[in-house]
Amino acid sequence: xxxxxxxxxxxxxxxxxxxxxxxxxxxxxxxxxxxxxxxxxxxxxxxxxxxxxxxxxxxxxxxxxxxxxxxxxxxxxxxxxxxxxxxxxxxxxxxxxxxxxxxxxxxxxxxxxxxxxxxxxxxxxxxxxxxxxxxxxxxxxxxxxxxxxxxxxxxxxxxxxxxxxxxxxxxxxxxxxxxxxxxxxxxxxxxxxxxxxxxxxxxxxxxxxxxxxxxxxxxxxxxxxxxxxxxxxxxxxxxxxxxxxxxxxxxxxxxxxxxxxxxxxxxxxxxxxxxxxxxxxxxxxxxxxxxxxxxxxxxxxxxxxxxxxxxxxxxxxxxxxxxxxxxxxxxxxxxxxxxxxxxxxxxxxxxxxxxxxxxxxxxxxxxxxxxxxxxxxxxxxxxxxxxxxxxxxxxxxxxxxxxxxxxxxxxxxxxxxxxxxxxxxxxxxxxxxxxxxxxxxxxxx
Amino acid sequence: xxxxxxxxxxxxxxxxxxxxxxxxxxxxxxxxxxxxxxxxxxxxxxxxxxxxxxxxxxxxxxxxxxxxxxxxxxxxxxxxxxxxxxxxxxxxxxxxxxxxxxxxxxxxxxxxxxxxxxxxxxxxxxxxxxxxxxxxxxxxxxxxxxxxxxxxx
Numbered sequence: 001x002x003x004x005x006x007x008x009x010x011x012x013x014x015x016x017x018x019x020x021x022x023x024x025x026x027x028x029x030x031x032x033x034x035x036x037x038x039x040x041x042x043x044x045x046x047x048x049x050x051x052x053x054x055x056x057x058x059x060x061x062x063x064x065x066x067x068x069x070x071x072x073x074x075x076x077x078x079x080x081x082x083x084x085x086x087x088x089x090x091x092x093x094x095x096x097x098x099x100x101x102x103x104x105x106x107x108x109x110x111x112x113x114x115x116x117x118x119x120x121x122x123x124x125x126x127x128x129x130x131x132x133x134x135x136x137x138x139x140x141x142x143x144x145x146x147x148x149x150x151x152x153x154x155x156x157x158x159x160x161x162x163x164x165x166x167x168x169x170x171x172x173x174x175x176x177x178x179x180x181x182x183x184x185x186x187x188x189x190x191x192x193x194x195x196x197x198x199x200x201x202x203x204x205x206x207x208x209x210x211x212x213x214x215x216x217x218x219x220x221x222x223x224x225x226x227x228x229x230x231x232x233x234x235x236x237x238x239x240x241x242x243x244x245x246x247x248x249x250x251x252x253x254x255x256x257x258x259x260x261x262x263x264x265x266x267x268x269x270x271x272x273x274x275x276x277x278x279x280x281x282x283x284x285x286x287x288x289x290x291x292x293x294x295x296x297x298x299x300x301x302x303x304x305x306x307x308x309x310x311x312x313x314x315x316x317x318x319x320x321x322x323x324x325x326x327x328x329x330x331x332x333x334x335x336x337x338x339x340x341x342x343x344x345x346x347x348x349x350x351x352x353x354x355x356x357x358x359x360x361x362x363x364x365x366x367x368x369x370x371x372x373x374x375x376x377x378x379x380x381x382x383x384x385x386x387x388x389x390x391x392x393x394x395x396x397x398x399x400x401x402x403x404x405x406x407x408x409x410x411x412x413x414x415x416x417x418x419x420x421x422x423x424x425x426x427x428x429x430x431x432x433x434x435x436x437x438x439x440x441x442x443x444x445x
Numbered sequence: 446x447x448x449x450x451x452x453x454x455x456x457x458x459x460x461x462x463x464x465x466x467x468x469x470x471x472x473x474x475x476x477x478x479x480x481x482x483x484x485x486x487x488x489x490x491x492x493x494x495x496x497x498x499x500x501x502x503x504x505x506x507x508x509x510x511x512x513x514x515x516x517x518x519x520x521x522x523x524x525x526x527x528x529x530x531x532x533x534x535x536x537x538x539x540x541x542x543x544x545x546x547x548x549x550x551x552x553x554x555x556x557x558x559x560x561x562x563x564x565x566x567x568x569x570x571x572x573x574x575x576x577x578x579x580x581x582x583x584x585x586x587x588x589x590x591x592x593x594x595x596x597x598x
Contacts, residue, residue, distance in 0.1 A: 017558075022464035022472035022511075029526065030464035030472055030511040033585055053585070054592050067472045069462075076565030082471040126471075131496070268557070292557060 004128050006040055009070060009079055010297050013038050013046075014233040016073035021048065023059035023066045031055050038070060039098055046083065047120045049098055057121070060085040066123060069131075073233070073293050078131035083123035090119045097228065104222030104230050104272075146179050146302040154178055158309045162320075163426055164409050167313045168200040171306060175287060176202050179302070183264045183288040186310075187213060188406045189224060189281050193363060196224045196284050199410055203288075204263050209417045210361065210410070213284075223272035223284050229300055231271035233293045269294035273303045275311035282311045282406070318405040321386045321430030340438030342421050346370050347445055355420045365407045365414075367393065369422075372434050373442060386430040408432065446579035446596050447482040451523050455480050458517045458552030463490065463575075465503035465510050465529075475500045478567050479538070479545035480514065486598065488512065488525055488577040491538045491545075493569025504531040504575050512577065513585060517552040522585040523595065527577045534572035542572060 012019070019035045033056060037049040048068070060066055064085035071078050089095045099117040154174045161167040168186045175184045185201035185208060198211040215225040222230045267288040275283040285307045287295070295303070345354040352362035353369055361369065371393055375381045386404055412424040412432075421437035447455075461477030475497035481489045490512055494501035504510065510529040515522040534542075546567050553563045582595040 017562075018460075018515075020462050020474055022474045024466075024472050028466045029509055030466055031524070032462050032464040032472075032474065032511050032513045033524070034462075034513070034515060034520075034522070034587075036587065065471045067464075067474050069474045071566070073562075076562035078566065080474055 004079065004130065006043055006046070006125055006128065009072070009128070010040065011074055011293065012070035012072050012079065013040055014073060014293055014296065016234040016293050017071035019071070020069040021056060021066055022068075023056050024063045025055075025059050026062040031059055035068070037098065037102065038068060039094075041094060041122060044125055045086070045122055046081070046125060047089075047094055047098060047122050049102060049117050049120050057088075057119075060121065068123075080129045080131060082126040082129070084126055086122045086124055088119050088121050094122075095120050097226075100222055100226050100228075101230055103216075104219045146299065150178050151302055151305055154306060155309045158306070158313050161313055162317065162429060164314050164317045164405050165200075165412070165426065167310055167317065168409075171285070171310045172200055172202045174306065175285075175303075179299075181287045181289055181294070183267070185263070185286050186275075186283060187220060187224075187286065188283040188403075188410060190363070190403065190406070191281075196220060197410055199283070199406075199413055201263075207413075207417055208263070209413045219270055219272040220284050220286050223274045224281055227274045227276055227279075227281050229271060229273045229304060231269070231295045231300060233269045233295060235268050235270060264288045264290075266290050268292045271295040271300060271303060273300070273307040275307040275314070277308070277311040277315045282314050282403075285310070314405070317429075318403070321405050322390065323387075323430070340421060342436065342438040342440045344370075344373060344422075344440055344442040345445060346442060355418075355422055358418055358420065360418065360420065361411055361414050365411045368407060369411060370442070372424075373422075373440055376434055376436065377440060377442075382434045383427070384432045384434065386432075446486045446527075446582060446598060447488060447525075448485075448582070448596055451525075451582060451595065452482055452485075454514060454516065454521065454523060455482060458548050459514045460517060460549070461490070461512065461514055463492065463500065463510060463512045465500045466508035467499065467503045469499060473497070473500050473503065476566050477512065478569065478572070479541040480512070481541060486579055488527070488579055489538075490529075490575045490577060491534055491542050491572055492575065493571055494573045495571035496569040501531060501573055504529045509580075510575060510577055515585075517549070517556070520587055522587070524583045524585045525577065525579055525581070526583075527580040527598075529575045529577045532574050532576065534574050538572060538574050 015037060019038045020032060021035050022030060022032045024030055033053050035048055039047045041047050066083045066085060068081040068083055069078055070081065098120055102117045158167060158170060161170055171186060172184050175181050183203035186199050187196035188199045189196050194215045195212045198208045201207050213220045215221050219230045268291055269289045271287050273285045274281045275285055285303060287303060343356050350362050351366035353360045353366040368389060372384060390404055415423050423435040425433045425435060427433045461480060463475045463477055465473045467473050475492055477490050477492045479491040483489065508529065509526060511524060511526045513522060513524045549567060550560045550563045554560055580598040584590050584593045584595050
């Protein structure tokens with residue numbers, strides 16, 4: 001039998017089946033415990049996070065030999081790794097990555113601070129030995145990763161989209177129809193507010209458009225802040241492990257840091273993939289599955305390719321939208337016979353907008369909506385271009401220069417989602433038409 | 446040694462892992478297939494000597510053994526340590542392992558883990574019984590109390 005390489009064991013490190021570590025004290029007394037995380041560093045090294053077990057940490061400093069048992073979640077096959085401890089790390093790139101992942105996955109179930117990583121131990125892998133196993137199984141219904149043949153047309157179709165809403169809707173339909181994931185959402189980045197905002201989704205009872213996730217919170221916020229993918233392939237294990245910690249911790253400390261799990265309560269696997277282009281995170285693609293180990297390395301790589309293509313398409317749309325022609329002046333649509341009074345309430349302190357007592361949006365997007373409504377009422381204008389909005393508002397709002405398409409898209413989606421009598425229609429690249437189904441009465445408070 | 450709390454813990458669906466004091470270069474790791482405590486200062490542990498021959502040899506040489514018992518549903522965990530002796534498994538031990546396999550498989554299946562995966566870890570032949578003279582019991586539930594002593598001889 002060929003000796004397995006560390007890379008062959010990638011699925012063992014997904015955290016589905018708990019790993020085990022055995023060490024020895026200076027007098028030879030063995031110690032054995034479960035591990036929360038084993039991560040592959042490179043072809044010859046692994047890093048272990050062991051937040052709670054001081055005995056293991058003490059033992060490897062007197063005898064650096066350790067054994068770790070890992071289990072393949074697809075076949076059940078077990079492997080024993082003979083390790084030699086090299087060093088501990090309390091900072092650095094690897095530590096930061098593992099800490100961010102632990103923090104994000106713990107926050108996902110509302111237990112961010114109790115699972116905080118204090119240090120990681122880095123070991124050289126000396127040998128890898130398969131345990132005796134009577135047979136080899138594949139888990140029934142195991143997820144089949146997408147192939148290049150699936151990806152090529154998907155990437156081509158994404159790059160052909162000329163409207164940001166179309167880009168995101170196509171991305172989600174590809175994920176559902178071609179890749180078999182039924183629950184997903186796209187969130188767009190708002191760097192000036194240090195958060196991402198849901199702009200489109202599939203599979204959930206409500207679209208969630210407008211829902212915000214602060215940078216650094218949970219998998220989604222973690223992916224946005226770190227520009228790296230984050231995933232959990234057994235949410236129930238994270239929840240059980242977290243539950244054990246909480247049961248032995250100060251409850252007030254935990255309760256005050258609770259973060260609601262988004263979306264799909266039966267999720268077993270979750271992944272958040274940053275949508276980045278030229279080093280800038282434009283948003284996050286979040287996908288959930290009721291299956292364990294739904295996002296292995298291959299699936300994650302495929303989603304990352306889709307996310308990058310989406311980011312590029314959104315960035316290109318943003319740029320081309322600015323170059324679009326000025327809109328032709330058009331007459332505002334005639335008032336409806338059954339004239340409806342649309343009450344618009346604007347709070348200048350945070351630019352939050354309420355329409356007919358329903359909260360719509362705040363921040364820069366709120367200012368854009370007020371600008372359009374003012375133009376409509378003062379000059380009878382219903383058609384706007386990105387370029388014109390940018391020129392009109394750019395001086396007053398230095399933070400406004402980026403992500404105009406994103407803000408307009410969120411505003412459009414939010415107005416549609418709430419079925420309000422104020423709508424924005426995309427009428428060509430970089431061009432919008434304001435539709436009012438009544439007479440606006442605006443109040444600033 | 447085996448307090449009433451730990452004894453109650455043995456009756457649940459628990460994962461059993463063990464490591465022996467050994468002359469080998471690296472620590473040993475094995476899985477148990479059933480535990481019981483007939484007397485407060487002893488723990489019986491059944492395992493496969495075919496799958497874990499080094500551990501069986503170490504125990505025959507009179508080694509100390511560490512056994513960690515982690516409840517499936519909530520990760521409540523204890524670690525028991527002490528000197529061990531080895532005897533052949535009897536019919537009662539075989540019945541214990543069969544009940545253990547059924548209980549653990551059902552526990553994993555309730556969480557969505559297929560039975561055939563579980564059988565990879567808790568199968569094995571050549572059953573033997575390690576009789577551990579318990580000298581130390583630790584709380585090992587993940588969290589701030591992990592590593593605290595529960596009982597000592």
